[in-house]
Amino acid sequence: MERKKYNFAEEFTKNPGLRFRKLSEFSGEEFREEVLENFFKKDQKVIINVDGIESSLGSSFLSEAFGNIAVKYGKDKFMDIIQIDTSSDIGYVTNEEMLKRVDEAIRRANGK
Amino acid sequence: MNEYRQKRRQRWLKYTRLKNEGIIFLKPDDYYKLKKYELRKKSKKFSVNYKKRINDIKLPSKIDFEENIDNILVVSKQIEDYMQSHIRGNFRIDHSAITCASIAGMLYLVGQVSRLVSQPGNYKISKKLKYNKHFGLKNADDKLKYLFYEIGYWQYFGIGKPYHIEKNIKENYFLSIESNSKSDIKLLNKIKKFIKGKVSIFDSYVKEYKFDDAIKEAMGNALEHAYTEDFLQPGKIKGKWWICGHYDNICKTLELVFYDYGIGIRESMKNNMGEEAKIFLMDKLSDKFIKNDADLIGVAMEGKLSKYKRYKERDRGKGFQRFKDFARSSELDCELSVVSGSGLYKYIYQYNKNIETVKKKTLSNSIDGMLIKWKIKIGDRDGA
Numbered sequence: 001m002e003r004k005k006y007n008f009a010e011e012f013t014k015n016p017g018l019r020f021r022k023l024s025e026f027s028g029e030e031f032r033e034e035v036l037e038n039f040f041k042k043d044q045k046v047i048i049n050v051d052g053i054e055s056s057l058g059s060s061f062l063s064e065a066f067g068n069i070a071v072k073y074g075k076d077k078f079m080d081i082i083q084i085d086t087s088s089d090i091g092y093v094t095n096e097e098m099l100k101r102v103d104e105a106i107r108r109a110n111g112k
Numbered sequence: 113m114n115e116y117r118q119k120r121r122q123r124w125l126k127y128t129r130l131k132n133e134g135i136i137f138l139k140p141d142d143y144y145k146l147k148k149y150e151l152r153k154k155s156k157k158f159s160v161n162y163k164k165r166i167n168d169i170k171l172p173s174k175i176d177f178e179e180n181i182d183n184i185l186v187v188s189k190q191i192e193d194y195m196q197s198h199i200r201g202n203f204r205i206d207h208s209a210i211t212c213a214s215i216a217g218m219l220y221l222v223g224q225v226s227r228l229v230s231q232p233g234n235y236k237i238s239k240k241l242k243y244n245k246h247f248g249l250k251n252a253d254d255k256l257k258y259l260f261y262e263i264g265y266w267q268y269f270g271i272g273k274p275y276h277i278e279k280n281i282k283e284n285y286f287l288s289i290e291s292n293s294k295s296d297i298k299l300l301n302k303i304k305k306f307i308k309g310k311v312s313i314f315d316s317y318v319k320e321y322k323f324d325d326a327i328k329e330a331m332g333n334a335l336e337h338a339y340t341e342d343f344l345q346p347g348k349i350k351g352k353w354w355i356c357g358h359y360d361n362i363c364k365t366l367e368l369v370f371y372d373y374g375i376g377i378r379e380s381m382k383n384n385m386g387e388e389a390k391i392f393l394m395d396k397l398s399d400k401f402i403k404n405d406a407d408l409i410g411v412a413m414e415g416k417l418s419k420y421k422r423y424k425e426r427d428r429g430k431g432f433q434r435f436k437d438f439a440r441s442s443e444l445d446c447e448l449s450v451v452s453g454s455g456l457y458k459y460i461y462q463y464n465k466n467i468e469t470v471k472k473k474t475l476s477n478s479i480d481g482m483l484i485k486w487k488i489k490i491g492d493r494d495g496a
Contacts, residue, residue: 015297015298015300015301016297017295017297018295018328018331018332018335018336019332019336020336023295023332023335023336024294024295024297024335025295025297026297054301055297055300055301055304055324055328056320056321056324056325056328058324058325058328058329058434059325059329059434060328060329060332060431061328089316089317090317092317093317093318093321094321097321
């Protein structure tokens, strides 16, 4: 299946929020439940382009959205499905931070 | 209105004089109205010796979170005493002694004074306060007056332009006080715009990312941890936080301050971590020694918090680390101060020497909530 292109700023928001829905709009929790889960359920490989965002995908957002879904489906499956477009500076930094949060979440879930 | 009262008063005096002289015996048509008014004037409230109950809150001469931090604690105590008193009259905040103040001190004052303004039942003063020049910035110099005005201290309480502002005070730029009780991500963009307009510290996206992350974590911390589900304290609004900033183009220093008047770090840990909190509130070497608040901030800053009782499966408790990450990522000399309860934690990063220093201090009393301050020395880096 062809890797789908997902434009974060246009399809979700330019201003991603905090960790939980109760704390802010466009939260990490919302992104995981409304967007990422669908990719995993459909087994749809995706490349997320984060260019065009005004404020960054903060660590809590990344941890809640990407970290938790990586714990749920396993890191191999996660890496197979999710990619962040690293062709820009924003994409590169976001990808680096996302991978750190994913590793931290997996470590924590494994009790380390 | 005064003219009407004067005429009424004159008619009453004329009537009583004529009555005493035995000239008239008939009461005027509005006799009872006049009598009611005169009796009211004689009542205690209107007597010359009656003094309205006014609580004076005297602000100290120096207000900052550095050497004069104890002064701040005195203010908190006065306000807390007032809030806890059973009979609350009006209040007067005496600024006349102030000769020196930092933006952190002012932000803290705003948070505390806002408690007085929003106290339940005080509907009359909830709208706005008035500036009285006798209790205003009498002894402050033009620069301090400018600072109070530009940071939005007066405006926050609905006071327009309380005094003449010297226009020749340049090279100081202020991000005026902003406040909310919800998340405000768009405000973050405003703050970045302010910084980008003054200095070029975001020369790579990773620096901007770390900045975004630190401010978002401060917001998230205030909304999620600083206030419990059933938070109810006089004059306080659940979730409330404030932020402001200052760039001094002469000293080439950028300061950003974030404040909430929530439960503070100790209660927050107990609330979030439940039984796990015991490990962190006690020194690991001895069960008898309870960690002080500065130590607790240190534990949070190192990201060594245990699992949260409500989210055991999640990777949490790293927010404070992001404050430090931003300080470190700026590639400039930077100071990060976190004050909560009776603890002051200061992290100093000297970029050129690559030296990190941590200072901890136990204060003589507790501050209300938590204050986070970043101070970045821009140095010779050109302004934008």
